[in-house]
Amino acid sequence: MEAGEEDISAAAANLRNDAHQQQQQPPVSSSNIISVDNNSVINLHSLTHLTDYLPHLQTHVNPLDSIPFFHPISGFYLSPTDVIFRNILFDLSLSAGSSGSATHHLQQLDAYHRAGPRKHIYFDHSHVRAAIVTCGGLCPGMNTVIRELVVGLWDLYGVRHIFGIKSGYRGFYSASTDPVPLCPNMVHDLHKRGGTVLETSRGGFDLHLIVNAIENRGYNQVYIIGGDGTMRGAVKIFEEIKRRKLKIAVAGIPKTVDNDVGVIDRSFGFQTAVEMAQEAISAAHVEAESAVNGVGLVKLMGRSTGHIALHATLSSRDVDCCLIPEIEFYLEGKGGLFEFLESRLKQNGHAVLVVAEGAGQNLIPRSKEAAEGQAGKDESGNAVLLDVGGWLKSELKKWWGRDHPEEELFTVKYIDPTYMIRAVAANATDNLYCTLLAHAAIHGAMAGYSGFVCGPINGNYGYIPVEEVAGANNVVDTNDHKWAWVRSVNNQPDFMRT
Ligand SMILES: Nc1ncnc2c1ncn2[C@@H]1O[C@H](COP(=O)(O)OP(=O)(O)O)[C@@H](O)[C@H]1O
Numbered sequence: 443m444e445a446g447e448e449d450i451s452a453a454a455a456n457l458r459n460d461a462h463q464q465q466q467q468p469p470v471s472s473s474n475i476i477s478v479d480n481n482s483v484i485n486l487h488s489l490t491h492l493t494d495y496l497p498h499l500q501t502h503v504n505p506l507d508s509i510p511f512f513h514p515i516s517g518f519y520l521s522p523t524d525v526i527f528r529n530i531l532f533d534l535s536l537s538a539g540s541s542g543s544a545t546h547h548l549q550q551l552d553a554y555h556r557a558g559p560r561k562h563i564y565f566d567h568s569h570v571r572a573a574i575v576t577c578g579g580l581c582p583g584m585n586t587v588i589r590e591l592v593v594g595l596w597d598l599y600g601v602r603h604i605f606g607i608k609s610g611y612r613g614f615y616s617a618s619t620d621p622v623p624l625c626p627n628m629v630h631d632l633h634k635r636g637g638t639v640l641e642t643s644r645g646g647f648d649l650h651l652i653v654n655a656i657e658n659r660g661y662n663q664v665y666i667i668g669g670d671g672t673m674r675g676a677v678k679i680f681e682e683i684k685r686r687k688l689k690i691a692v693a694g695i696p697k698t699v700d701n702d703v704g705v706i707d708r709s710f711g712f713q714t715a716v717e718m719a720q721e722a723i724s725a726a727h728v729e730a731e732s733a734v735n736g737v738g739l740v741k742l743m744g745r746s747t748g749h750i751a752l753h754a755t756l757s758s759r760d761v762d763c764c765l766i767p768e769i770e771f772y773l774e775g776k777g778g779l780f781e782f783l784e785s786r787l788k789q790n791g792h793a794v795l796v797v798a799e800g801a802g803q804n805l806i807p808r809s810k811e812a813a814e815g816q817a818g819k820d821e822s823g824n825a826v827l828l829d830v831g832g833w834l835k836s837e838l839k840k841w842w843g844r845d846h847p848e849e850e851l852f853t854v855k856y857i858d859p860t861y862m863i864r865a866v867a868a869n870a871t872d873n874l875y876c877t878l879l880a881h882a883a884i885h886g887a888m889a890g891y892s893g894f895v896c897g898p899i900n901g902n903y904g905y906i907p908v909e910e911v912a913g914a915n916n917v918v919d920t921n922d923h924k925w926a927w928v929r930s931v932n933n934q935p936d937f938m939r940t
């Protein structure tokens with residue numbers, strides 16, 4: 443037996459013992475608590491707790507109690523009755539009893555458990571074996587989350603067995619990668635580095651191999667950092683762990699540069715990406731301004747949502763037109779992009795276009811196989827996008843040559859900073875955000891919750907059932923004020939054919 447293997451077998455045996463001892467106990471269901479008064483219904487998005495299927499787990503006093511820096515005072519610890527409301531905007535005229543209202547509208551208040559430390563925890567620190575994995579595309583701040591999980595587990599809860607799983611989900615079972623034992627010394631400067639030191643990948647999700655590996659290696663806390671696809675995988679892992687009645691907490695930390703994860707306010711790394719995009723937009727502006735009939739074209743990330751393009755446009759003020767997947771655009775004819783550019787070039791001599799990579803996909807000619815859905819999927823099953831930037835550049839050139847035979851000069855400078863905006867270290871705001879997320883995840887797992895994702899909801903950190911996050915999608919609301927503002931700032935077309 444190699445060094446460390448004894449530990450692993452003992453930990454795996456512990457897990458099986460927990461499951462066996464509790465097998466006879468009926469599971470405690472965790473249904474939503476609905477509390478009703480005359481005006482409102484509270485819909486608590488309840489979480490699974492390990493005691494739902496292992497009802498006799500022992501509790502321990504939270505070690506934060508004895509860390510002198512914390513001096514837990516009354517109110518420091520949170521309880522299951524501490525919640526956050528999701529919708530905080532109300533029209534008072536619709537509330538019951540208000541003078542102008544003839545009808546009685548019942549408000550549904552969606553509530554989530556608040557994230558934070560609990561007085562009693564369900565893990566003895568010396569028995570914790572934590573695994574951390576990063577999946578999907580890169581995003582600024584992934585390394586910070588890894589750092590803070592390691593340091594938080596180590597310093598706050600005294601955990602000494604922390605393992606990094608290499609290269610995404612496949613790393614749990616791959617014969618070619620061993621888990622990496624992690625400690626604070628190894629991660630101290632990670633917040634200054636882009637990417638993920640654990641490496642990441644797409645595809646490779648094999649439920650049984652993954653859960654067998656988790657069980658056999660004795661991991662009892664699994665921290666999964668990833669986006670929508672990763673969370674769909676996390677739901678399956680969590681369900682299988684529950685089915686096997688294992689004392690393993692599964693915590694999701696939502697990651698995506700696209701900001702397309704639902705429920706939470708925004709995803710980490712998004713603000714850093716928006717900031718990085720400014721450099722590309724500024725360069726496109728300079729190039730366009732310095733040419734006769736110059737067009738600067740910038741393609742930004744956003745597979746199915748235009749958040750980065752929208753926010754980068756609004757912050758820059760150099761953009762003339764922003765194209766996002768949520769709004770179908772067209773090139774020719776009245777109200778189209780060419781007509782708009784014609785007038786902008788006449789007026790200013792130059793124009794800047796920002797296009798989200800998922801925009802205009804229906805306009806770009808694709809191969810027969812791709813059209814029939816036989817090609818163009820990445821290893822995770824995500825559609826591989828056609829290059830809207832390259833296509834737009836060539837369409838612009840064709841248009842100019844065709845419609846302006848007398849005018850020789852026309853320049854399109856296409857900038858694709860795709861990977862540059864996500865392969866950087868997180869900025870200060872995102873670094874702080876990542877720290878709070880990691881701590882929220884640790885507190886939740888230690889408290890015995892499982893199958894949750896942590897994230898800010900109206901500025902407060904909460905725990906959201908993982909299946910809800912896996913099924914939610916955050917798209918740009920083209921009916922709200924922000925999009926109206928883009929249109930008014932740019933005076934760009936709305937692409938509604940009349
Ligand atoms: N429906 C699914 N069920 C199980 N695993 C999935 C599912 N969708 C994606 N995954 C896995 O999650 C990981 C990351 O997914 P991907 O879509 O590439 O990135 P992201 O999580 O950032 O959206 C991959 O290993 C992929 O195989």
Ligand SMILES: O=P(O)(O)OC[C@H]1O[C@](O)(COP(=O)(O)O)[C@@H](O)[C@@H]1O
Pocket residue numbers: 577578579580644669670697698699700743744745799820864
């Ligand atoms: O890393 P890849 O496979 O080139 O993927 C690029 C895609 O990743 C993204 O950054 C989003 O990735 P996730 O879904 O993993 O968060 C998209 O903006 C982009 O389309």
Ligand SMILES: [Mg+2]
Pocket residue numbers: 578669670671698
């Ligand atoms: Mg995704």
